[in-house]
Every structure is written in structure tokens, then in C-alpha cells.
Amino acid sequence: MVAADPIVTASYKHLFQRAIAAAPERLHFAAHSHHLWPDASYLGQLAAWEDGVRLADRKWERVMGAIWPAAQAHVAAELGLPDPATIVFAPNTHELLLRIASALPQRPLRILASDGEFHSFRRQSVRWEEAGSATVERVPLDRIVTAARAGAHDLIFVSQVQFGTGQVFEGVAELAELARPEGPWVVIDGYHGFMALPTDLSAVADRVFYLAGGYKYAMAGEGCAFLHAPPGFGPRPQITGWYAEFDDLSLPPGSVGYAPDARRFLGATFDPSGIYRFVAVRDMLRQEGLSTADIAAHAAALRDGLLAALPIEADLLNPGSPARFVALRSPHAARWKAALEAEDVIVDVRGDVLRIGFGLYQDMRDLNRLIGALRGL
Known part of the structure; x- marks a missing residue:
């Protein structure tokens, strides 16, 4: 599947400079588990x-x-x-x-x-x-x-x-x-x-x-x-x-x-x-004027962008859900997770379900890198 139109979201990486600098090549899409910490923390x-x-x-x-x-x-x-x-x-x-x-x-x-x-x-x-x-x-x-x-x-x-x-x-x-x-x-x-x-x-x-x-x-x-x-x-x-x-x-x-x-x-x-x-x-x-609704909308745009261009075959368990992660069932889930981790792309697995989570510290550049890594699978 290929997205017909690119989805553009804001970037809030300036709020997470310490966490990003600690592992600059890491692509962290486990925001539903251990969220990266903002500098305020x-x-x-x-x-x-x-x-x-x-x-x-x-x-x-x-x-x-x-x-x-x-x-x-x-x-x-x-x-x-x-x-x-x-x-x-x-x-x-x-x-x-x-x-x-x-x-x-x-x-x-x-x-x-x-x-x-x-x-x-x-x-x-x-x-x-x-x-x-x-x-x-x-x-x-x-x-x-x-x-x-x-x-x-x-x-x-x-x-x-x-x-x-x-x-x-x-x-x-x-x-x-x-x-x-x-x-x-x-x-x-x-x-x-x-x-x-x-x-x-x-x-x-x-x-x-x-x-x-x-x-x-x-x-x-x-x-x-x-x-x-x-x-x-x-x-x-x-x-x-x-x-x-x-x-x-x-x-x-x-x-x-x-x-x-x-x-x-x-x-x-x-x-x-x-x-x-x-x-x-x-x-x-x-102070930043960010409500949970604002952050959820940012995450939803990333989620929708992923689902519109998802390059792997898997069953989506939560279509239309406002949850901040997608749950993808596949017999290949564990292998996919390991292959992504080898490239410093962090997602997680529960049984045969691959979970990909979205947070404030991600932007469209991250999403495009993730889609590229998934395409490599």
C-alpha cells in the first residue's frame, strides 16, 4: 500500500534533546511502553x-x-x-x-x-x-x-x-x-x-x-x-x-x-x-500549550501515515482505535522485531503481535525511516 498524499506533522524533538542525543541513531517506536523522557524530566x-x-x-x-x-x-x-x-x-x-x-x-x-x-x-x-x-x-x-x-x-x-x-x-x-x-x-x-x-x-x-x-x-x-x-x-x-x-x-x-x-x-x-x-x-x-488531545492528534497522524503505507502483511487488531499503538498479528512478528532491533529500530512483541507505538518525540522523518526499515523486512 502507498499513501496517496504525504501526511505532515509538527516536530517536538526540541523537548527531548537529551534523550535523542543519548542514542542519536536509535529509532524508538515503543512509545506505548517506555516513553522517551523529555528534558523537563x-x-x-x-x-x-x-x-x-x-x-x-x-x-x-x-x-x-x-x-x-x-x-x-x-x-x-x-x-x-x-x-x-x-x-x-x-x-x-x-x-x-x-x-x-x-x-x-x-x-x-x-x-x-x-x-x-x-x-x-x-x-x-x-x-x-x-x-x-x-x-x-x-x-x-x-x-x-x-x-x-x-x-x-x-x-x-x-x-x-x-x-x-x-x-x-x-x-x-x-x-x-x-x-x-x-x-x-x-x-x-x-x-x-x-x-x-x-x-x-x-x-x-x-x-x-x-x-x-x-x-x-x-x-x-x-x-x-x-x-x-x-x-x-x-x-x-x-x-x-x-x-x-x-x-x-x-x-x-x-x-x-x-x-x-x-x-x-x-x-x-x-x-x-x-x-x-x-x-x-x-x-x-x-507551558508549551500541549494537551493530551493535541498529543493524541500528533500520534494519530503518524499512525495513519504508517497504516497508509504499511509494507508488511499482517492483521491489524485495532482498526479505528484511538489507542496510541497499532497491534499487528503475524506469525513473523518475533522475527520482525529481532530484525528491526538489529538496526536499532525499537518496537516490541507480545506473542505473535507486533506493537508499534507513537509519541510526541517522533516526526515524519522518523516515520519515513520506520517504513523503510519495515520495507526491508
């Missing part, structure tokens, strides 16, 4: 280090008093959440998942999930089944709302965007109608949705949990996962750290108190540098 990392040495023990006053609420405000603005206090941060989403599950009193837990969830949840849920801690019903994405309405579940877990196929889940509002503080709870894994496509949770913020983080499209790297926890859901997680009772340190010895907001899901001492990087990147995007 370097400044955020430096700020975390400088606050640590300048303030020492007193750095936590700045972290929790300024950086943390700034990060909460950015997440709330991105997702249309009415109250930034419903946001809590952790080193990774797995920690937050464990705390959510620990806050549900039923055992074994009755879990409903799609059959395309990421390895972290898949592995943990299988292990819960092995241990007798949970029973798990797994259904195709298009059947999860019907299965949820059938009842008999304590926890409903589904990705906003399926990591393997790029399919987008459109039934969040329908699941939210079922959610109750006593159960079921609805948890949306938003890692492939947050800052990848515009997301408005304002209508369901009082009923659903939402998990995501900075590693992928937020361009902030590791250590900045977050949870939106609706008020009244899970006031006392069993898996808990001392940070979760900051508001209750005056309780009598032996008492286990909890913060009244999302901090009830906190653990213990953490590395705050990821939150610094996230705030720095978000501030940079605001």
Missing part, C-alpha cells in the same frame, strides 16, 4: 536530588506540602476529577492493587476480569486462585459488562485500553452503575489510557477506582503510579504502611488509624523523584 530529577541534600529530613515537608499536591492537581485536571484528594501515589500500580484487594473483607474474593489484562494482574490473580484467596472469572472484553450485571462479584477489573490489542473499553459508565461501597468495586486499569487519549471520569469519580502512572504516556518514568479512590470505598486496607495514618499519629498506642482521603491507601517511605519528574513534565506541557 531531567530538571525534575535534579530538583528532587537538590531538595534532598538542601533540606535533608525536612524534604518531606516540601514533598508532601508542595510536590505531592501539585501532582494530585495535575492528575485531577487530566481526568476531570472533582477532588484532587482522591489521588494517592505509589512506586507501582501492583502495590495499589494489593491494597485495594486487602480492603475488601470477603474471602475468597470473587473477581471478574477481561481475558486480556496485563501480566501483573494476570499473574497475581492466578496466584490468588492457587492459594484459594480468590475465584476469577475471565471473559472477552465485549462480554464484561454483561457478566458484571449477572452479579456475584466483589471486584471487577478491566483495562481502559487492552495492552495487547489496543482495544478500548467503552463500558466504564455501565460498570460504575453497579459499584457499591459494600461491593462490587470497579477498578479501571488506565495505564494505556492515561495521557494517551482524553479521559473524563467526572461522572463516575464517586464509584470507580482508576489506576495508572507515569511510566508510559505521561513521560515521567518509573516510581509515579497513582490511584483514584472513590470516597467511602475501602476505608481500612489491611495492607497498610505508616504513611497512611499521618493524620492519626496522636492515636493511643496500638490503634490503627487511617487518613480520611486517598492517603488511606499509602504505604511507607518512598522515593519521591518520580513525582518530581511527573510534575516537571506536566508543567512543561502546560
